[in-house]
Amino acid sequence: MENRYSRQLLHWGQEKQQKIETAVMLVAGVGGLGATVAQLLVRAGVGKIYLVDDGFVDAPDLNRQLLYSEEDIGSSKLMLACDRLRRINSSVEINPLSGSIDSDFSLPADVQIVADCLDNYLSRFQLEAAIPDETYLVHAGLQGEEGQVLTLQKGRSQLLRQFYAGAEQPDGPIPVTGDTATVIAGLMCNELFALIDGQPKLLNRCLVVSLSDFHISFLDI
Amino acid sequence: MVQIQFYSLLRLLLKQEKLELPAVENETVGQLLDRAQQSIDTPFLDKMLDCDGQLHAGTIILINRYNIRHLDMLDSKVSDGDVVAFFPPGAGG
Numbered sequence: 268m269e270n271r272y273s274r275q276l277l278h279w280g281q282e283k284q285q286k287i288e289t290a291v292m293l294v295a296g297v298g299g300l301g302a303t304v305a306q307l308l309v310r311a312g313v314g315k316i317y318l319v320d321d322g323f324v325d326a327p328d329l330n331r332q333l334l335y336s337e338e339d340i341g342s343s344k345l346m347l348a349c350d351r352l353r354r355i356n357s358s359v360e361i362n363p364l365s366g367s368i369d370s371d372f373s374l375p376a377d378v379q380i381v382a383d384c385l386d387n388y389l390s391r392f393q394l395e396a397a398i399p400d401e402t403y404l405v406h407a408g409l410q411g412e413e414g415q416v417l418t419l420q421k422g423r424s425q426l427l428r429q430f431y432a433g434a435e436q437p438d439g440p441i442p443v444t445g446d447t448a449t450v451i452a453g454l455m456c457n458e459l460f461a462l463i464d465g466q467p468k469l470l471n472r473c474l475v476v477s478l479s480d481f482h483i484s485f486l487d488i
Numbered sequence: 489m490v491q492i493q494f495y496s497l498l499r500l501l502l503k504q505e506k507l508e509l510p511a512v513e514n515e516t517v518g519q520l521l522d523r524a525q526q527s528i529d530t531p532f533l534d535k536m537l538d539c540d541g542q543l544h545a546g547t548i549i550l551i552n553r554y555n556i557r558h559l560d561m562l563d564s565k566v567s568d569g570d571v572v573a574f575f576p577p578g579a580g581g
Contacts, residue, residue, distance in 0.1 A: 300581045386581035410578035413496045432557040435545035441580035475495045
């Protein structure tokens with residue numbers, strides 16, 4: 268498929284495309300954020316992507332988790348995501364990582380960038396702990412019509428667990444809609460592509476987005 | 489002056505992003521919060537503190553980029569030129 272990237276090449280050029288095609292990334296979580304982030308990375312032609320998620324598709328996921336449909340309820344998100352993503356772009360190497368993100372999780376040695384698409388602080392902190400120094404972590408989170416995206420470099424930036432010290436998971440399900448999840452996932456991918464190109468826009472700088480009034484602001488950390 | 493920055497739902501509630509207050513010698517961030525509320529029409533401390541005056545888990549307070557939980561919590565000192573940020577992050581994904 269010679270011309271599959273022709274439209275994005277018009278925008279970011281061959282040099283950036285080559286960087287994307289040799290990038291190795293981990294997408295942690297293939298739910299509201301991760302299902303869209305992984306899909307956009309695969310469509311753009313990222314060279315190799317590892318995925319990790321121990322969840323199963325549930326009916327409340329279907330409002331925003333764009334890789335899944337009704338017949339998938341009860342099935343492994345990880346296996347479904349790998350299958351769907353390979354069908355979208357067979358030139359991308361897609362590797363599922365079984366298991367959970369816990370204290371035993373270890374990052375494959377060739378991962379350059381980690382996309383934190385997780386849905387709880389504990390898993391985020393455990394993911395961060397597994398990342399070696401110098402590796403980049405792009406974090407995002409959302410709630411209602413609010414969301415944030417932030418890039419950190421392990422060993423050079425503050426740790427996410429320091430930034431979020433004291434933050435606790437709210438009781439019960441977090442309000443999340445498909446539009447907000449998709450917007451934050453898109454912003455996250457924009458930052459991931461910029462980072463692959465060596466020009467992150469959110470390194471130590473948290474982008475805070477309110478769709479409630481279409482407002483953005485930045486929080487330096 | 490001390491610059492106070494409000495993010496996300498706090499910004500929406502207060503309808504303002506920033507507030508500048510004159511620095512007060514030896515003031516803590518807890519005292520600064522009280523002063524901030526007095527200068528804003530909308531009460532907001534109940535969104536950040538529980539009935540015992542302790543910090544809720546849902547809001548992060550940073551002084552010059554550092555979470556006050558690594559400093560002296562609400563007793564952390566605030567000085568002239570400091571930037572204090574209040575940020576309730578989105579927890580989901």
